[in-house]
Amino acid sequence: MSSKIQEMFNTIASDYDKMNRVMTFGMDRYWRRYVIKRSLLRDGSKLLDIATGTGDIIFESLKKYKVHATGLDFSEAMLEIARQRDREDKARWIQADALNLPFDDNSFDAVTSGYLMRNADNINKAFAEQYRVLKKGGRVVCLDTTPPGKNIFKPFITLYFKLIIPLMGKILAGNHSAYAYLTESTVNFKTSDEIIEIMKSCGFKNIIVKKFMFATIAVHSAIK
C-alpha cells in the first residue's frame, strides 16, 4: 500500500467531488452510469466498489437497483464523506487495501473501480484480487484515465492535462501538486492494450473497452 497516495487522498477529500465535476465538465456522472450498465446488476446483486472514494459509483448503482453494496477505500477521509452521504445506511463502507481484499473467494456478482489502477502499486495484483473475490460469471468493470493517443487533439489534450488541471487544482482546491500528480499518472499510465493483456493474464474473458472524452477515459469490462 502506498502511504504517499493514501495521504494525498486524505488531503484532497473535501474538494474531491467539486473538482471531479469541474475537471470533467460534469461528464464523470455519465461514465459512472456506464460502469453500472456494464456491471449487469439486478436487485439483490452483491456489488463491491473498490477505491470507492466518496462513493459515487455505489450511489449511482443504488439509484437503479436494490443491491448489497460494499464500498472499499484506503483513505479514511474519503470514506468519511461517503458515510455522511449514505444517510439511510444503504451500503457498508470498509477501509482496506485494494491489493489485499478482506473478502472470501467468489463473494461478489460485480466488482467495479473508478480511477484505482492509475494509483495502484501493482495493477496485476489488483486485478488478480478482483478476480478472486468475484463469483464465477461475475463482472469486473474498471473506469480510469488512459494516455491520450496520437491524434489531432493530442496537443490540446496535453495542454489541458499538464497546465489547466493543475491550475484548477490550485485555484479551486488550493492544491497544485495533487492535481499535477493526477496528470502525470494519466500520461504515464498503461495503454488500453496493456490493460487488456493484464486482465487476460488474470483469467478474465470477453473483455470490452469503451472510450470517452477524446479517448482519455476508458472503461474495461469483462467476465470471470
Ligand SMILES: C[S@@+](CC[C@H](N)C(=O)[O-])C[C@H]1O[C@@H](n2cnc3c(N)ncnc32)[C@H](O)[C@@H]1O
Ligand atoms: C481518484 S479517487 C476515485 C474515487 C471514486 N472511485 C470515483 O470514481 O470518484 C481514487 C481513490 O482510490 C483510492 N485508492 C488508491 N489506491 C488504493 C488502494 N491501494 N487501496 C484502496 N484504495 C485506494 C484513493 O484513496 C481514492 O479515494
